[in-house]
Amino acid sequence: MGLRRSTPCVVEPSRLTTRDVLSEAVAGMLQRPGRSALTALGTVLGVGTFVAILGLTATTSSQIDSRFNLLTATEVTVEDIAQxxxxxxxxxxxxxxxxxxxxLGGxxxxxxxxxxxxxxxxxxxxxPVGDGADGEQIDVVAASPGALRAAVxxxxQGRLYDDFASKSGQPVVVLGASVAARLGITTLETSPAVFIGDEPFTVAGIIDDVKRRADVLMSVTVPRTTAEKLWGPPQQGDAKMLIATRAGAAExxxxxxxxALRPDHPEYLKAVPPPDPKTLRAGVTDDLNQLFLLLAAICLVIGAVGIANTTLVAVLERTGEIGLRRALGARGRHITVQFLTESGALGAVGGLVGTALGVSTVIAVALVRDWTPVVHSATVAAAPAIGLVTGVIAGLYPAWRASRIAPAEALRR
Structure with missing residues (x-):
């Protein structure tokens, strides 16, 4: 009687296809949709903040350019350096x-x-009446009419003093709105006056706002010739000149x-032209980016912690499932890939939603402020990838821990 040869049993190695990985990740997220949504919320906030900050920074940078051209680019200051x-x-x-x-032209x-x-x-x-009757320590500024007009x-109420009042040394003043309130002057209908020391002055006007030289709002402004008559000329280095030019003429x-001022000694005067608008914009943009990107990074860290916590809880809850998969032939790396895919999917979904919210925020703010929204395409493309990477990094430890679960121990639980 002959002996039969036994056929060796070949065990096929277990495989985990991409389709299986994705379906398991989707099933894991849909198993508890509420918790998945809350888990992705941190990533939504982080990525949304990231997109909104870069978009708003780019949008406001363009506004800085336009405002610079209208005001700062048309302002020249001349200083007395004769001393x-x-x-x-x-x-x-x-x-x-x-x-x-x-x-001069321009x-x-x-x-x-x-x-x-x-x-x-x-x-x-x-x-002699009013809340300011006892006197206030307030700066007194001597200014020619042209300096006031250049401040825009x-x-x-009232009006600015004119060239006639300045040339004739009239005792008139212009007050900032806050100074007028401190002195108890609320209306010019009663022809109020103020005393600087013992010298009386008629209030010609009250300034509510200026576009240049905001210190005017906190001062009492008198004509230049009046100040020279009462208190003498300015001391060396005190006087300055403010020049408002047409666009492009400042340099x-x-x-x-x-x-033009001192042909005999032009070196006695130092003219300060407006700064380079590109340098100004770059400085402001860098400051905004550094400040708000730090906030976005904090939100992303919070989102990563949330994903890591939820994934770890899911590992503990699904210990039996993991043990059964291992008993049926799943390897440790398969379990790792499964949970990394799930956490990465949560991060990617959060990144997509955050990108949409960030872009919507930029558009909404631009519409309210009547600006032109600016969002770079690289920002929109990178934001979902940031969410994906955040999710994968957050899932590293839970996925590693899941792959270390022994099948026998897991099934006993």
Whole structure:
């Protein structure tokens, strides 16, 4: 009787196809949809913040450019540096400084101003009634009419003093709205007056806002000639000139102004042209990016912690399932891939939703502010990938722990 040869039993290695991995990941998320949604919320917030911040930064940068061109790019300041050149030199600005500069092509308004150095203890008070009757310590600024016009003021009441009031040394003042409130002056219908020390002044107007030189709002402004008559000329280095130019003329005016003012000693004056708009925008954009991207990173970390926590809880809850899969031939790497895919899918979904919310936020803010929304395509493309990577990183430890579960121990549970 012959012996039969036995056929060796070949065990096929277990395989986990891409389709199986994706279907298991979707099934894992849909098994508890509420918890999955809450888990992805952190990633939604992080990615949404990331997209919104970069979009809003790009949008506001374009607004910085336009506002810069309208205001800062048309502003030139001239400083008196005669003392640095010659300690015996007189103040550099001539009496007709405004007229000399306004004759230059491209100049709209120009004027000299300085903070008056009053005697110690000199106060400003309203006369003779009002909350400010006891006097306030308030800066007094001497300014020619051109300097006030160059500041682009918005009047709440009254008017600015004119060239006639300045040339004749009239005792008139212009108050900032906050200063008027401190002095108890609410209306000009009663022709209120203020006292600077013992000198009376009629209030010509109240300024509500300015586009240049915001310190005007916190000061009492008097005509230049009036200040020189009462308190003397400015001391060396105190006086400055503010020049408002037409667009594109600032650089040229900055070169011409010292020569026009002091052809004998142009070195006594230093003209400060507007800064480079590209440098200004880059500085502002970098500051905004650093500040708000830190916030986005914090949100992403919170989202990653949420995904890691939920995935770890899912591993503990599905210990029996993992043990059964291992008993049926699933390898440790298959379990790892399964849970990494699930956490990555949560992160990717959160990234997609966050991208949509971030772009919507940028568009909504731009519409409200009447801006042009700017969102770079690279930002939109990278945001979902950031969510995916966040989810995968968050799932590394739970997936590794799931792959270490022994089949026999898992089935006993």
């Amino acid at each position: 640095e050149q010659n300690e015996f030199a007189d103040p550099a600005f001539p009496a007709d400084a405004d007229a000399r500069i306004e004759r 100049v709209e308004h120009a004027g000299v101003y300085w903070t008056v150095r009053l005697e110690p203890g000199t106060t400003v008070r309203s006369a 003021p918005k009047l709440a 040229q005016i900055a070169h011409e102004a010292p020569v």
